[in-house]
Amino acid sequence: MAKAAFKLSGGRGEAPEILRTSPEALSFLITAALNFANEKKYDLLKMTSTIKRLDALKTVLTRAVQPMEDSADIHTVSHTNGHTKKKLDL
Secondary structure (H helix, E strand, C coil), rough: HHHHHHHHHHCCCCCCCCCCCCEEEEEEEEHHCCCHHHHHHHHHHHHCCCCHHHHHHHHHHHHHHHHHHHHHHHHHHCCCCHHHHCCCCC
16 A cells, blocks of 8 residues: 555655554554544444454455555556556456
């Protein structure tokens, strides 16, 4: 997902440094940072089990990664006027 975000930014900037933190703090940080519907955020934040919250986040993020990477690839190719060395699988 970080690679896709970097591609979508046009290769500008750097990935933020992620400091070591507790799993619980990380789960709250991820939940707060992502653009979830308020109801989904609330459902995640009210979970009392950090492990269950992280598992739920993993599921959501895993589903989101492939479409983001695909979108980033399309974005990259669109800036080359359609010319790329990557072969299309038709």
